[in-house]
Amino acid sequence: MNGLMIVVGAVAAVVLLLAVLVKLYFCYTGLENIVAKVDSHSAYTVDELTETSMTVSTVVEFVNLGKQCAVVMDCFVRPQLPYEQYDGVEMRGHAELLSAPREDDYFEAYIIQRKGYGKDLDRAAIKAQIKLIARHGMTIKEAISKMPDFNFLIIWLEAGRMEAHYRQARIEVPAAEIAKLVGTELVEA
Numbered sequence: 001m002n003g004l005m006i007v008v009g010a011v012a013a014v015v016l017l018l019a020v021l022v023k024l025y026f027c028y029t030g031l032e033n034i035v036a037k038v039d040s041h042s043a044y045t046v047d048e049l050t051e052t053s054m055t056v057s058t059v060v061e062f063v064n065l066g067k068q069c070a071v072v073m074d075c076f077v078r079p080q081l082p083y084e085q086y087d088g089v090e091m092r093g094h095a096e097l098l099s100a101p102r103e104d105d106y107f108e109a110y111i112i113q114r115k116g117y118g119k120d121l122d123r124a125a126i127k128a129q130i131k132l133i134a135r136h137g138m139t140i141k142e143a144i145s146k147m148p149d150f151n152f153l154i155i156w157l158e159a160g161r162m163e164a165h166y167r168q169a170r171i172e173v174p175a176a177e178i179a180k181l182v183g184t185e186l187v188e189a
Helices: 002-029 140-145 175-182
Strands: 034-036 045-049 053-064 070-080 089-097 110-112 123-134 150-159 165-173
Touching (some): 053 110, 053 175, 123 140, 140 175
Antiparallel strands (some): 070 089, 070 110, 089 123
16 A cells, blocks of 8 residues: 555656646747737728718737747627617627638638747738618718717637637727718717
8 A cells, every 4th residue: 555655646746747847848938929919000991881881990910929829710809889878880890811801700710920930920910890880760971970989809819839718909999080981070969
């Protein structure tokens, strides 16, 4: 019985030592760190405009500031304008790689190489789209003329040496900028 305890203790010590060595190795080699450059996103553009809806978009650059390759496995846009704040428009978000546009609302995973691998290899351009649909019988111009400023989140699933995890970045959208795109002015409610 005493010999069995020594063997079990030795195995446990070896497993613990291996776990510590792996952790030290990861600390030494570094991890991935994808960052959305929201402060330098492109100007908003109109992708589609009808009498009752409009789709606007901006391009956000994603860079990997970490020491290891990373994968953006999923990405989506979450508009933040609840009906309690303003119920004149319904909003829907969509994200896609600028280099691989899709119509099926599926985000194609993308590998961003580690920092220092070259300017062409460590960046991804993601197009964030917001579709605004007028409600209550209004035209899109009427609905936008009464709309407040709003925000949207870009949420992405990042994977690499760390377990896959979600991250997000917030972008503020001035209503005046959207009104200008559609050719109307804001009115006081």
